[in-house]
Amino acid sequence: MSDPSLVEVSGLYPRTFIVDEARRTLTAIRASIGNDRAASVDLTSGVIAKSIVDSVASRWGLSPTRVINATGVILHTNLGRAPLSEDAANAARRAALGYSDLEYDIETAGRGSRHAHVSSLLSTVTGAQAGIAVNNNAAAALLALSTLAGHGGDVIVSRSEAVEIGGGFRVPDVMAQSGAKLVDVGTTNRTYARDYESAIGPNTAAILKVHRSNFAISGFVHEDPLTDIVAVAKRHNIPLIHDLGSGCLVDMSVYGVKHEPTVQESINAGAHLTLFSGDKLLGGPQAGIVVGEAELVGRVSRHPLARAVRIDKMTLAALNATLRSYVRGVATDELPTLRMMAVTLDELDDVAKQWSLEIESEVSDGRTAIGGGSAPGQTLPTRRLMISAEILAETIAEQMRSHSPPVIGRIEDERFYIDPRTVLPEERGIVTEALASIAKSAKLRES
Known part of the structure; x- marks a missing residue:
C-alpha cells in the first residue's frame, strides 16, 4: 500500500x-x-x-466514461447516440444544479405542467396542435396504445411493420403489454389502404403506421401513401398513430442522405398522433415525443401510465434547448448530429491528413453510417485514416481504447480505421495525442 x-x-x-x-x-x-x-x-x-x-x-470511478467516437457511425447506440449541443448541455446543467419552474406557474403561483416547457415549441416546429415528451419513444408508443386501445381494442398494423428494433423490442410485444390486440393486414412486401379498411370492425380502436427506420424492403413492394390510410381512418372515425421512430425535422436529402419522412410531413398528411425519438435524427436528448391533435395529446398526457414514463427535468431542459435551435433556424450550426452530416469532404480530408503525420498510415475514401436505427442503409462519403503500421489491428484498437479518454475506432479487413466525420471538432486533438502515443510506443519496442 x-x-x-x-x-x-x-x-x-x-x-x-x-x-x-x-x-x-x-x-x-x-x-x-x-x-x-x-x-x-x-x-x-x-x-x-x-x-x-x-x-x-x-x-x-465516474461512469459512464466519456469516449471519442471515431467509428464512422454518427448515431452510435452503444456510445450514447446523439451528442448534445452546447446550449442543450448547459440547459441540462442549469436544471440539475438548482430549482426551476418545472411544474410551477410563476404568473399564477399555482401548479404548472412540465409539458408546457416543450409543447408550444413542438407545435411551432412540427405544425401539430399540441405535443408532449416522455422518457423514450418505446414509452411513447406504449402510452399512446394504452390510451387509445388499452381496453382490449383492435389496432390494425401492416404485416411489414410489426417490426423489431434494438434490444429485442418488438411492436407486437409492446402492443400486447398495452392491452391492445394486434390485427395485421397486407403482406410482407405489399400493403394497400383497402387492406386496412377491410380489417376495420366494431372493436377497432386505432390504425398504427410504423416507419421502417432501421431496415428497408426493396424489389416487388408497394405501400400506399400515408394520406390514403389517413383517409380510411377518418372515414371510420378511427385515430391513426404514426410511429416515425427516428423522426427528423429537416429534409435529410440536403445532407446527401435519401429523404426520410419528416414529422411535419406526417402531421400535414393528417396523422392524429405522431411519435418519434429525441436522440436520433432530431439531435437531442433521449426522449419520446408525441405530437398531434390537441384532444388526443391531452388524453395521452392524462393517462395513469404517463407519470411512470414522464421525462425528467434535465432531459426536458435539454430538449427545450434543442427545439429552440430549430425554431431559430440554426439547427445545422448548433446540433452536433447535423453538423457531422454537413461537414465537407475537404475538411475531413484535412483532418485525416493532419492525423496521418503522427503515425504510419494512409488516408482513403470511406463511408460514414447514420446509425441509431435511422436512415437504413444510408451512408455519407468520408475521408478516413487507416493505420498501416506493422501492428495488429486488434492491438491498435486496444491501445486507442486505453487512451484517456478512450478513442473508439473501427476494424475492417484486419485494418484499423478512424473516421473524422464522427469526431467532434474539439476532440480532434485528443485523437492526435492518442496516435502519437501509439507511434511512440511502437518506436520504443523497435529500439
Whole structure:
C-alpha cells in the first residue's frame, strides 16, 4: 500500500475500497500461479499496484466514461447516440444544479405542467396542435396504445411493420403489454389502404403506421401513401398513430442522405398522433415525443401510465434547448448530429491528413453510417485514416481504447480505421495525442 500510485489514489477513494480491490487482485494472481500460469504473470510491485489502481478506477470511478467516437457511425447506440449541443448541455446543467419552474406557474403561483416547457415549441416546429415528451419513444408508443386501445381494442398494423428494433423490442410485444390486440393486414412486401379498411370492425380502436427506420424492403413492394390510410381512418372515425421512430425535422436529402419522412410531413398528411425519438435524427436528448391533435395529446398526457414514463427535468431542459435551435433556424450550426452530416469532404480530408503525420498510415475514401436505427442503409462519403503500421489491428484498437479518454475506432479487413466525420471538432486533438502515443510506443519496442 506504500506504492506511490496507491498513495495517490487513496486521496480519491476510501481506504476500504482500495484494500478490497488489492485483496481481489492478489487472490487472482495467486489463482494464476496455482494454475501453472506463473510465467505469464508479472509479479513486480509496480505492475501489481497499477492493476489495483486500474481496478479501483474501473469499479468506483465516474461512469459512464466519456469516449471519442471515431467509428464512422454518427448515431452510435452503444456510445450514447446523439451528442448534445452546447446550449442543450448547459440547459441540462442549469436544471440539475438548482430549482426551476418545472411544474410551477410563476404568473399564477399555482401548479404548472412540465409539458408546457416543450409543447408550444413542438407545435411551432412540427405544425401539430399540441405535443408532449416522455422518457423514450418505446414509452411513447406504449402510452399512446394504452390510451387509445388499452381496453382490449383492435389496432390494425401492416404485416411489414410489426417490426423489431434494438434490444429485442418488438411492436407486437409492446402492443400486447398495452392491452391492445394486434390485427395485421397486407403482406410482407405489399400493403394497400383497402387492406386496412377491410380489417376495420366494431372493436377497432386505432390504425398504427410504423416507419421502417432501421431496415428497408426493396424489389416487388408497394405501400400506399400515408394520406390514403389517413383517409380510411377518418372515414371510420378511427385515430391513426404514426410511429416515425427516428423522426427528423429537416429534409435529410440536403445532407446527401435519401429523404426520410419528416414529422411535419406526417402531421400535414393528417396523422392524429405522431411519435418519434429525441436522440436520433432530431439531435437531442433521449426522449419520446408525441405530437398531434390537441384532444388526443391531452388524453395521452392524462393517462395513469404517463407519470411512470414522464421525462425528467434535465432531459426536458435539454430538449427545450434543442427545439429552440430549430425554431431559430440554426439547427445545422448548433446540433452536433447535423453538423457531422454537413461537414465537407475537404475538411475531413484535412483532418485525416493532419492525423496521418503522427503515425504510419494512409488516408482513403470511406463511408460514414447514420446509425441509431435511422436512415437504413444510408451512408455519407468520408475521408478516413487507416493505420498501416506493422501492428495488429486488434492491438491498435486496444491501445486507442486505453487512451484517456478512450478513442473508439473501427476494424475492417484486419485494418484499423478512424473516421473524422464522427469526431467532434474539439476532440480532434485528443485523437492526435492518442496516435502519437501509439507511434511512440511502437518506436520504443523497435529500439
